[in-house]
Amino acid sequence: MSAHATSTYVPKSRIAKWFESRLPLVGLVHGSFIAYPVPRNLNYFWTFGAILSAFLGIQIITGVWLAMHYDPSAGNAFESVEHIMRDVNYGWLLRYAHANGASMFFLAVYVHIFRALYYGSYKAPREVLYLLGVIIYLLMMATAFLGYTLPWGQMSFWGATVITNILAAIPIVGDSIQSLLWGGYSVGNPTINRFFSLHYLLPWMIAGVVVLHVWALHVVGQNNPAGIPIKSSKDAVPFTPYATIKDVFATVAFMIIFAWFIFYQPNYLGHADNYVPANASVTPAHIVPEWYFLPFYAILRAVPDKLGGVIMMFGAVAILAFAPWLDTSRVRSTNYRPVYKVFFWVFVFNAILLGWLGAKPPEGGYVLVSRICTIYYFAHFLLVMPLVGLFETPKPLPGSILETVTGPRYGSSEGPTPGAPVENANKNIPDWAKPDAVKSH
Incomplete structure (x- = not known):
């Protein structure tokens, strides 16, 4: 199905029809x-x-x-x-x-x-x-x-x-x-x-x-x-x-x-x-900068060389742009990627920890932990995303989007899953969501 929608707007007044024929802004x-x-x-x-x-x-x-x-x-x-x-x-x-x-x-x-x-x-x-x-x-x-x-x-x-x-x-x-x-x-x-x-x-x-x-x-x-x-x-x-x-x-x-x-x-x-x-x-x-810059500030200070810190800080932002080509998995949603899901939540925790470290003075153990977190930040994009997608076995994907809402009993055009119990299958499904009640949009 196309992502586009054909507008059904029909102007009522003569002025609206005149305007719409020259600049279909409302449509x-x-x-x-x-x-x-x-x-x-x-x-x-x-x-x-x-x-x-x-x-x-x-x-x-x-x-x-x-x-x-x-x-x-x-x-x-x-x-x-x-x-x-x-x-x-x-x-x-x-x-x-x-x-x-x-x-x-x-x-x-x-x-x-x-x-x-x-x-x-x-x-x-x-x-x-x-x-x-x-x-x-x-x-x-x-x-x-x-x-x-x-x-x-x-x-x-x-x-x-x-x-x-x-x-x-x-x-x-x-x-x-x-x-x-x-x-x-x-x-x-x-x-x-x-x-x-x-x-x-x-x-x-x-x-x-x-x-x-x-x-x-x-x-x-x-x-x-x-x-x-x-x-x-x-x-x-x-x-x-x-x-x-x-x-x-x-x-x-x-x-x-x-x-x-x-x-x-x-x-x-x-x-x-x-x-x-x-x-x-x-x-x-x-x-210290504002809180939303703290993770990148921590990366900047984690590198002892000034130029190296600048490269790493800007690289931490720039690497986001390469995610579409670094991820080798054929499955989009992490919901169906059990191995990558673990690494993703480690990445989220790592980013939050970098933010906390960015607010701390650059001394002692804070610097060491900042370096470890910086290494994992880049490793997530350069190692985890390319490699996990090659070896991971994802979960089976649903047959349709409707199936994720109503379940396979009503969401699949092939009917219920073989061997699955069908009694009281519509117990928790509202009438409007059943196939014979779903209207085309």
Whole structure:
């Protein structure tokens, strides 16, 4: 069954018919977000695309509003942030929503990434869809780093200094790139001007790539927990109302968590040092980035050589883009891969542990454990994914998506499994899900 949906939208008024014949915008929206068929077995991990879209909108709206009152200069940046907090109507709400929105944005994108890795959403024919997602993630990281420097507190200033200093380790062009970002020979007024300009630009670039990401999704269709394609109309349901209601519910639930941070713990995910004005003469006792960068910060510090650490840190992000070609398994979903499932959850634990280590001082046992975790991080992609797929015997896949919802008694066109008891087989199956009651969509 095709991933595309033919829109059944028929304009009613003469004006609507005139407009639709010249620019079928309403029909496009109807076919993409109403009649678009989605697998009927999607779980709540498939709602994070909608959650991320909502937070991208929140970040852009609050960011534009904050930019109206922010002064991107080394002398006034810190004071302008305090002005927003104290003197601008609801400025405190805008700033806390923007700062905590970034954390929620990354939390949702990490769930989105791990879901893609678990269910094999990077496999053919979704390689381009997945690569666009990796590009969005890279743009998010750049945007978040630039935004983190703008309050011009102690942690912002020294975070910018540390991260931009590592660029000097790049052979030949490193010093030139560093000077270009700084606008001089050290972090200062030209730097914050550049960072503010780029921080304002990149979210719009993210929005543009998101459009491509959604477009690619509608071309190849959504993956599903079983990792098998839609084979008939019984395997799919219209996006609206089925997926729409689920997306709205999950987004509201996520917004409640977001609201709790804004109103009860607005600085929980921040750093107290950022409430101290930037001082180039006083170095904070322990410089750490935001929590969503900590795993990569741990990898950077795990390598004693400066250039080696930079290569490993950027390589840890870049290697995600090669997952479609490193995984040799013919089965998408890890649900049906018993051996790889163990390695996957070790990988998740390893990533969380790297995040914890990134917040610790680079000394003693922390460095040793960071090195072990870094080795496993790369080994998962370069050894586990290629080798396990060659030797693993996966579990049998279901015959259809409908079968994963209703069971083989009603989900398979071949009838019940031979030898399986059929009495009371429909006990827990609602009437609408039985084959004679399922309507084509």
